[in-house]
Amino acid sequence: MRNKKLVNYSKYGYLFSIPFILTFLTFTLYPILFTFWIGFTDLTGAGNTNWHFIMSEEAVGGPKPLFDNFVAVLGNGTFQKAFKNTVLIWTLNFIPQMAFALLFTAWFTDRRSKVKGQGIFKILFYMPNIITAATIAILFNVLFGYPKGAVNDIILGLAKAFGVKKDLMLSSPNDWKIAVAYDFNNNGTALKLIVAFVQFYQWYGYTMVNLIAGVIGISPEIFEAAEIDGANRVQTFFKVTLPCIRQILLFVLVTSLIGGLNMFDVPQLYAGEKKANGAVLTLNMFVRSQGLDNRYLYNKAAAASVIMFIVIVILSSILFYVLRDKDEAKLKKLRKQELKALKKGM
Amino acid sequence: MADNAIKESSIKKNETGLKVVIYIVSVIFAIMTLFPFVIMFTNSFRSTFEIQQSTLGMVSAHPFQNLAKNWNEITNKEFHPLIGFKNSFIISTLSTILNVYFSSLTAYAISAYEWKLRDAFNNMIVGIMMVPGTVTTIGFVQIVYKLGLSNKLFLFIIPAIASPMTVFFMRQYLQASLSMEIVQSARIDGAGEFRIFNQIVVPLMKPAIATQAIFGYVASWNNLFMPLILLTETEKKTIPVMVKLLNGDIYRREYGAIYLGLLVTVLPLIVVYAFLSRFIVEGVALGGVKS
Incomplete structure (x- = not known):
């Protein structure tokens, strides 16, 4: 018995972490460092094995300043457009996504009016999130098709029902149809709105389920106390529920931010890089198109992805800072001061 | 009341x-x-x-x-759903098994043992959760080209061993549910550490493993960005890469075929979801991130 107690178990901590660490080093850290490095080289062209550090004498076109690739990417009009598009589409999707997720969370977790059948609603709302984004993108593309597609058929049906005739001069019924139909997929603004909508469609259920899980985890006594104190629904939600799920809000915000800035599947398959003058070109699509598609500007693609990385780190840190537990931070500070005082006293 | x-x-x-x-x-x-x-x-x-x-x-x-x-x-034409299913099935199944098993092991290493670099390791895992996938892409693709490994399915299976997000959830779960007394008594009975993990800790983690397996499976099944770059042979394409073909010129205006192709890719997901949806939505799944 005594021998057992003397066994040092700490080595198992290291041992059991080895598979994770080895895989992480090989398949994540090494490629990341390699990406950073490529951003500082002249690596372009498929199958190029003869490439150099950008400041060296052998670099293509002579030595260049250290951050040449980064400056080139930041000054690239297409990159700037991709950046603007990504932020715009993310915002257009994120605000309604959060608003509706919070609204449904408030409704479905309300203790006073138990909503019947909410299980089915939750299951339905979450469903688009598990379906392949590529499939959803193409499905919506066909639905918004021109001149024939479900949405245009609905518009046509409504136009007929209300007797709207857009162009009376058109003689044949087919012409009339085309005059009413709208070519969504070739209009920049429409494309942005649709892609934002598809993102919303796929993610509001996910956000809602996360938030509901957080609310379920709150101790019921807190709500009872709020009720006894006479707080109404709205007050309870904003003053009790939301502060209690701060951790989950942070998780949802950060994952949505990272997912949003990495947006790729839907805009790529819905419209592609060039449709309507690059109306839905996102940062990830820019990286891919620089690195592939017969361009093979690997150094520029690497620089662009490093810039994305830096933007995400900055924005995540801001979120962490804003949503940090202020009381806990204060307590920690106080404790530190007390310790210092104690030490001085001694 | x-x-x-x-x-x-x-x-x-x-x-x-x-x-x-x-x-x-x-x-x-x-x-x-x-x-x-x-x-x-x-x-x-x-x-x-x-x-x-x-x-x-x-x-x-x-x-x-x-x-x-x-x-x-x-x-x-080029859309072969059965090939796509086969490849997606191989990748998703194997990567999910690796993902949940090794994430549990890593989480157990963090929560059950006292070791010097533990806190540093734990903080690192939280940190790399924030790293966007794109920043690995160009480097990863270059390494794969250099080693002549494109169109190999294992490229999408082995990396699942290191999934920081899953480790994070598993650790949260273990901290709430693992009692060290069980581990201690198994030790007294003479069980080795690795056996304790496999026969006592893994069964204890079943709910967490089940939910993380669902999420891991769906994420792997739907992955498009990297497979689109690295799986170029028809024989190696996964379902999302196949789906992209439906958007191309070869099916232009063949609406019936496009709808059917989409349906074929959606059907298995909906069938699986019909069985597992309650489990996902009831909130058990995400219980890990409670405040």
Whole structure:
């Protein structure tokens, strides 16, 4: 018995972490460092094995300043457009996504009016999130098709029902149809709105389920106390529920931010890089198109992805800072001061 | 109960009013969710000509003939759903097994043992959760090209061993549910550490493993960005990479075939979801991130 107690178990901590660490080093850290490095080289062209550090004498076109690739990417009009598009589409999707997720969370977790059948609603709302984004993108593309597609058929049906005739001069019924139909997929603004909508469609259920899980985890006594104190629904939600799920809000915000800035599947398959003058070109699509598609500007693609990385780190840190537990931070500070005082006293 | 105390009629009226609003909005969202799928389903049984007349038409006179025709149309070209399913199945199944097993092991290493670099390691895992996938892409692709490894499925399986997000969830779960007394008594009975993990800790983690497995499987099944770059041979393509073909010029305006191709990729997911949805949505799944 005594021998057992003397066994040092700490080595198992290291041992059991080895598979994770080895895989992480090989398949994540090494490629990341390699990406950073490529951003500082002249690596372009498929199958190029003869490439150099950008400041060296052998670099293509002579030595260049250290951050040449980064400056080139930041000054690239297409990159700037991709950046603007990504932020715009993310915002257009994120605000309604959060608003509706919070609204449904408030409704479905309300203790006073138990909503019947909410299980089915939750299951339905979450469903688009598990379906392949590529499939959803193409499905919506066909639905918004021109001149024939479900949405245009609905518009046509409504136009007929209300007797709207857009162009009376058109003689044949087919012409009339085309005059009413709208070519969504070739209009920049429409494309942005649709892609934002598809993102919303796929993610509001996910956000809602996360938030509901957080609310379920709150101790019921807190709500009872709020009720006894006479707080109404709205007050309870904003003053009790939301502060209690701060951790989950942070998780949802950060994952949505990272997912949003990495947006790729839907805009790529819905419209592609060039449709309507690059109306839905996102940062990830820019990286891919620089690195592939017969361009093979690997150094520029690497620089662009490093810039994305830096933007995400900055924005995540801001979120962490804003949503940090202020009381806990204060307590920690106080404790530190007390310790210092104690030490001085001694 | 407290609810019975509220008896004033004005409050009750408000209550029903609110409920009506809740139901109307929920039903609108439910219709919005289902509409695309219903259109996809009905149009898979219609010919391209019928669809061009109207997308919203319901039943065709020869639904099954149309279905067969649409099926021939898609499979005669480059879209081979069965190959896609096979590859997606191999990648998703193996990567999910590796993902949950090694994430549990890593989480156990963090929560059950005291070791010097533990806190540093734990902080590092939280840190790398924030790293976006894109920043690995260019480097990863270059390494793969250099080693001549494109079109190898293992590229999407082995990396699952290091999934910081899953480790994070597993650790949260272990901290709440693992009692070191069980581990201690197993040690006294003479069980080795690795055996304790496999025979005691893994069964204890079943709920967490089940939910993380679902999420891992779906994420792996739907992954598009890297496979699109690295899986270029038809024989190696996964379902999302295959789906991309439906958008290309080869199926231009063959609407019946496009709808059927989409349906084929969605059907297995919906069947699986029908069985697992309660589990996902009940919130057990995400219990790990409780405040």
